[in-house]
Amino acid sequence: MIRLYKLSKDALVPITPGRLPYEDMIQGWIEQRPELLGLNLLIIGREVVTTYGGFIDLLGIDDEGNLAILELKRDRTPRDIIAQVLDYASWIVTLKTREVRDIAVKYLKRDLELAFRERFGTTLPETLNESHTMAIIASAFDASSQRIVRYLSETHDIAINTAFFTVFEDDGQTLLATDWLLDQSEVAERTEAKAKVSIGELLALADDRKITKLVEICRQLSSDTEERPTSAFGGSFRYRLKGKMIVGVNVAGGRRSPPVGELDVWLPVNTIQEVVAVPADTVREALKREFATTEALMTECVVRLKSPEEAQKLVSLIREWIATPISQVVASAPTLSTS
Numbered sequence: 001m002i003r004l005y006k007l008s009k010d011a012l013v014p015i016t017p018g019r020l021p022y023e024d025m026i027q028g029w030i031e032q033r034p035e036l037l038g039l040n041l042l043i044i045g046r047e048v049v050t051t052y053g054g055f056i057d058l059l060g061i062d063d064e065g066n067l068a069i070l071e072l073k074r075d076r077t078p079r080d081i082i083a084q085v086l087d088y089a090s091w092i093v094t095l096k097t098r099e100v101r102d103i104a105v106k107y108l109k110r111d112l113e114l115a116f117r118e119r120f121g122t123t124l125p126e127t128l129n130e131s132h133t134m135a136i137i138a139s140a141f142d143a144s145s146q147r148i149v150r151y152l153s154e155t156h157d158i159a160i161n162t163a164f165f166t167v168f169e170d171d172g173q174t175l176l177a178t179d180w181l182l183d184q185s186e187v188a189e190r191t192e193a194k195a196k197v198s199i200g201e202l203l204a205l206a207d208d209r210k211i212t213k214l215v216e217i218c219r220q221l222s223s224d225t226e227e228r229p230t231s232a233f234g235g236s237f238r239y240r241l242k243g244k245m246i247v248g249v250n251v252a253g254g255r256r257s258p259p260v261g262e263l264d265v266w267l268p269v270n271t272i273q274e275v276v277a278v279p280a281d282t283v284r285e286a287l288k289r290e291f292a293t294t295e296a297l298m299t300e301c302v303v304r305l306k307s308p309e310e311a312q313k314l315v316s317l318i319r320e321w322i323a324t325p326i327s328q329v330v331a332s333a334p335t336l337s338t339s
Contacts, residue, residue, distance in 0.1 A: 002164070004166075004175065004177055006170065016168065016170070018174060024072075026072060027046075029176075030043075030070060030137070034058075037137070037178055039060065041068055042061050042120070043059070044059055044115075045058070045106075050087075051091060052087060052091055056070075058071075059092075061128070064232050065127065065130065066128075066133070067100065071088065071135070072137045073136060079145060082145060082148055082160075085136055089132060092129070097127055125255075126254070127234075136149070136161075137163045138162060138163075140164070149162050149181060153182055161180055163181075165177070185245075196231070197231045199229050201229075202251045202252075205234075206251050209252075209260055209261070210260050211262070213308050213311075214263040214307075218247075218265065218314075224319055224322050225240055232248065233253075233255040234254030236250045236252065241276070242275040244271050246267065246275060248265065262305065263304070263311070264304055264305075265305060266300050266303075267302075272321065276322055276324060277324045277325060287301045287303055291305075291314065292306075
């Protein structure tokens with residue numbers, strides 16, 4: 001249960017839980033701002049009709065071209081909604097790239113490529129719907145249904161999760177809080193497990209694109225982090241630290257289409273700040289100073305490597321961040337004058 005408090009005269013005062021006039025309000029809010037749930041999505045459909053006679057509340061696409069089913073519980077029983085969202089997923093998995101484009105154009109009333117670039121700051125992948133996720137949105141979920149979702153996700157690697165929303169009332173204001181049953185970043189990783197790619201396949205791609213040396217240098221990070229080959233953007237290496245992805249090496253070049261012989265590496269600066277003792281602004285400034293760098297949605301820096309020297313410099317910089325003790329960051333932080 002989510003609890004919310006406000007500070008009043010140096011005391012914490014609980015804010016009273018409330019109710020919305022109707023649950024469809026949540027659907028409209030998420031349609032306009034999926035980031036309310038911490039989701040980086042472009043909504044491409046509402047009440048999407050399946051060939052099985054169902055209606056998907058909201059359908060989204062992420063920056064890798066994968067789909068996300070968002071379904072509100074409404075007055076359906078928890079177990080019914082789980083069965084329903086799985087049924088929707090059995091239809092989604094059959095959709096080809098052309099069919100996804102058709103759904104999106106019908107909803108967006110404009111070209112998907114343009115909407116995708118505006119939302120994510122990058123080009124639309126050539127192949128869409130290589131994997132998908134499912135999210136059930138509810139104000140409450142019984143313990144049995146929570147166990148079912150956990151079982152499907154954690155035991156069978158099915159990318160399903162439950163998002164909770166809680167409404168509060170305070171002095172005539174309506175407040176909304178959201179949370180997830182499971183860590184959504186871990187659930188998203190399960191989508192990649194469904195489209196596995198081997199290290200050998202990635203190295204073959206690197207050879208085709210004449211970036212083998214650059215990739216080999218980047219792979220030095222495997223001694224400091226967890227290396228994972230993934231299908232992201234046509235084929236990439238991802239490097240995780242403390243359970244979070246801090247570096248992505250796009251071997252296939254499917255994200256921003258670098259020329260043959262050049263390699264794109266993306267760094268989620270906010271995540272880096274979470275797991276190493278280096279502020280996000282410091283990360284951005286160092287990357288912009290040393291490399292040809294672009295940004296995507298103010299959350300990532302994408303570095304384009306053109307030589308082994310640049311690749312080695314980037315790897316060394318990342319290793320410095322990983323090794324930076326928190327005491328060094330605190331000691332170097334500016335102090336406020338008391339005069």
